[in-house]
Structure formats: C-alpha cells, structure tokens
Amino acid sequence: RRKPERMDLADAAEALAGARRLVVFTGAGMSAESGVPTFRDALTGLWERFDPQALATPEAFRADPALVWGWYEWRRAAVGRAEPNPGHRAVAALAARVPDTVVVTQNVDDLHERAGSAATVHLHGSLLTPRCSACAEPAPAPGAGAEPGEGRRLEPPRCGHCAAPVRPGVVWFGEALPEPAFAAAVEAAYRCDVLLTVGTSGLVYPAAEIPQVAARRGGTVIQVNPEETPLDAVCAVNLHGPAARVLPALVR
Numbered sequence: 001r002r003k004p005e006r007m008d009l010a011d012a013a014e015a016l017a018g019a020r021r022l023v024v025f026t027g028a029g030m031s032a033e034s035g036v037p038t039f040r041d042a043l044t045g046l047w048e049r050f051d052p053q054a055l056a057t058p059e060a061f062r063a064d065p066a067l068v069w070g071w072y073e074w075r076r077a078a079v080g081r082a083e084p085n086p087g088h089r090a091v092a093a094l095a096a097r098v099p100d101t102v103v104v105t106q107n108v109d110d111l112h113e114r115a116g117s118a119a120t121v122h123l124h125g126s127l128l129t130p131r132c133s134a135c136a137e138p139a140p141a142p143g144a145g146a147e148p149g150e151g152r153r154l155e156p157p158r159c160g161h162c163a164a165p166v167r168p169g170v171v172w173f174g175e176a177l178p179e180p181a182f183a184a185a186v187e188a189a190y191r192c193d194v195l196l197t198v199g200t201s202g203l204v205y206p207a208a209e210i211p212q213v214a215a216r217r218g219g220t221v222i223q224v225n226p227e228e229t230p231l232d233a234v235c236a237v238n239l240h241g242p243a244a245r246v247l248p249a250l251v252r
C-alpha cells in the first residue's frame with residue numbers, strides 16, 4: 001500500500017478509515033480540554049509550577065510522603081471532576097470502527113475508559129490504583145471528601161498488610177514501566193499499519209519509542225498536536241490543532 005509522503009486531514013482520515021491494525025498513543029494534551037493540566041506546556045503545565053524532582057520520584061516520596069501524597073490526591077480529585085472531551089469520544093468511535101485497535105496512554109487519568117475505550121493500556125500507571133510502597137499490595141482508592149487543596153500535605157494511609165505508607169499507582173522518574181503494559185504497547189506498535197499519536201511532547205522515554213517502533217516497521221504515523229514535537233521526524237503529518245477539535249474531524 002502506498003504511503004503518501006505528506007498527508008493532509010483528508011488523507012489522514014482515509015488512512016484511519018482503511019486501517020486494519022491501529023494504535024492510538026496519547027499524552028497529556030489529550031485531556032487538556034477536559035481541564036486536566038499538561039506537564040510541559042508554557043504557563044499552564046504542572047512542571048511550570050511544581051518541581052518534578054520534589055514530587056514525581058521515589059526519592060521525593062521517601063523524603064516527604066505527605067507532600068507527595070497530598071499533591072497526587074489533589075490531582076486525583078480534579079480528574080474525578082473532569083469529563084471526557086470530544087477527542088476521547090472520537091478515539092472510542094475509531095476503535096469501534098477498527099476492531100484491532102489498541103489505545104496506549106501515558107495519562108494517569110481514566111478519561112479514555114469513561115469515554116468508552118475499556119481496554120486502555122496505561123504506560124505510566126493511574127491515579128486510581130494506589131498501592132503499598134513496600135509490599136505493593138493494592139490499597140483501596142480513597143473515598144471522596146478528604147481531598148486536600150493545591151499543594152496541601154496529606155498523610156498517606158497505611159497498608160493493611162504491612163503498615164507501610166500507601167503510594168500513588170503512577171510511574172515516577174527512574175522507575176520501570178509496568179512490564180505487561182509496555183510489552184503490549186511495543187507489540188501493538190510493531191504490528192500496526194497506522195499509529196495515531198495525540199497530545200504528547202514525545203520527550204519521555206521509553207514511552208516515546210512507541211510511535212518510532214511503528215514508523216520503523218513501515219506504519220503510517222499521524223500526529224495531532226498544536227505544537228511541533230520530536231515525533232514530527234517520524235510522522236506523515238502533524239495535524240496542528242487541539243485534540244478535541246481535530247479528532248472528531250478525523251473520525252467523521
């Protein structure tokens with residue numbers, strides 16, 4: 001099958017409609033229009049206001065569990081109030097059309113699932129699956145109510161098994177990705193004929209390898225991002241624009 005050198009929106013829609021094995025690879029920009037902040041956008045990104053070294057590393061949690069737990073509880077509560085946007089719904093509609101679709105997300109929210117993409121692969125874990133920091137026993141997700149404000153400390157609950165502090169179920173810098181999720185993502189990228197990458201800066205590894213694997217294997221990579229990214233190098237097109245507007249136009 002011919003792979004166009006340069007595509008426009010109509011070519012991209014056609015490639016998606018004709019895909020037999022599809023991967024949708026998403027990052028924080030996917031949920032931006034649901035009101036969930038990204039990490040690296042100028043002005044609005046979380047890393048503009050918060051220090052990743054003090055919050056998103058295992059060392060940070062060991063040094064100050066209440067600071068880290070409070071920050072993640074604040075974010076979990078915000079995600080609970082957010083709703084999937086038309087982009088999430090367009091991804092679910094695409095998957096309904098192409099049965100062999102794997103949705104791979106770096107996001108720690110559940111907005112793909114709530115929009116109907118039930119089997120989403122989470123490369124960086126989830127805000128909704130806390131576990132023991134010592135024995136990894138899953139901990140019950142805290143109920144609504146006790147949410148801290150922005151930047152407020154909160155003592156983490158204790159493991160019912162071994163009494164160590166419970167930690168968020170996300171992947172911090174320096175930690176390995178969950179092996180089954182990463183293996184499933186690599187395998188899907190290896191097999192796919194089209195990969196749609198949405199709202200990721202493509203800076204964080206090894207997740208950023210996923211679109212590159214698809215491209216190397218001859219898959220057509222279609223990107224949706226208002227900005228240029230390093231993934232432009234492997235894309236047939238970057239449909240510059242916000243996910244909640246571009247994705248519904250692609251799936252129409």
Ligand code: BJW
Nearest residue numbers: 027028029038039040106173174199200201204205242243
């Ligand atoms: C829109 C939009 C709209 C805006 N519509 N788009 C190679 C070189 C250098 C360093 C490394 C390397 N390999 C590994 C590393 C280290 C590190 C890393 O990659 N660092 C780089 C930053 C340099 N990687 C790791 O540490 C990883 N682990 C690892 O390598 O382990 C090795 C190991 C092996 C075996 C045993 C032990 C260890 C783990 C990385 C974990 C990343 N975790 C985070 C935090 C998760 C928890 C939390 O939520 O707090 O994951 S960091 C953060 O970045 C989060 C995201 O998933 C991830 C990716 O960000 P994303 O989604 O791309 O968001 P942004 O903000 O960067 O971009 C948003 C994009 O959306 C922008 O492009 C906008 O333009 C766009 N946008 N509005 C569409 N409306």
Ligand code: ZN
Nearest residue numbers: 132135159162
């Ligand atoms: Zn435990």
